[in-house]
Amino acid sequence: MAYVTAEPSIRVREHSSRRAMPAVARLPLPEALEACLAEIDDQPSRYEQAALVWHARLVLSAPNLQFGEARTVLNALTELATPNRQRAAARLARICAQAGLDDVVLVLERWRRARSVGFPMPERTPWPESWARLR
Numbered sequence: 001m002a003y004v005t006a007e008p009s010i011r012v013r014e015h016s017s018r019r020a021m022p023a024v025a026r027l028p029l030p031e032a033l034e035a036c037l038a039e040i041d042d043q044p045s046r047y048e049q050a051a052l053v054w055h056a057r058l059v060l061s062a063p064n065l066q067f068g069e070a071r072t073v074l075n076a077l078t079e080l081a082t083p084n085r086q087r088a089a090a091r092l093a094r095i096c097a098q099a100g101l102d103d104v105v106l107v108l109e110r111w112r113r114a115r116s117v118g119f120p121m122p123e124r125t126p127w128p129e130s131w132a133r134l135r
Contacts, residue, residue, distance in 0.1 A: 024053045029061050030103040037111050040081050051077040062099035069095050086112055 023035040036054045039047040055074050059065060065073075073095055079088035093108040 024050045030107045033104055033107050047081055065099055
C-alpha cells in the first residue's frame with residue numbers, strides 16, 4: 001500500500017515554479033499572466049522577474065500603448081503583490097481592455113474574484129421566499 005505525503009506536491013510546486021519564467025516568456029499573453037500571477041502565491045521572490053517579463057511582452061503586444069499607460073501597468077503589476085491588489089488589478093484590466101486584450105481582462109477578473117475580501121457572491125443570488133418582502 002502506498003502512502004501519499006505532502007512531499008511530492010512540494011517538489012512538483014518547486015519544479016513548476018522553476019518553469020514559470022520560461023512559461024511567462026513563451027505562452028500566449030493571457031496564460032503567461034496566469035503563470036505570473038501564480039508566482040505571487042507560490043514563489044513571491046520570483047514574482048518581480050516574472051512581472052517584468054510579462055510587462056515587456058504586453059508592451060510588444062499592444063503597439064498603441066502610451067508611455068504613461070505602460071508605466072501604470074508596471075505600477076499595477078507591482079501592487080498586485082500588496083494589499084492594494086484589487087485596485088491594481090482593476091487598473092491593469094482597464095488598460096488591457098483599452099488595448100483590446102479582452103482575454104487578459106478575463107484572467108484578471110477571475111484572479112480578482114478569487115482574491116476578493118469577504119465571501120464570494122454568486123452571479124445571481126437565489127432569494128428565499130421568506131426574503132421576498134425585504135427586496
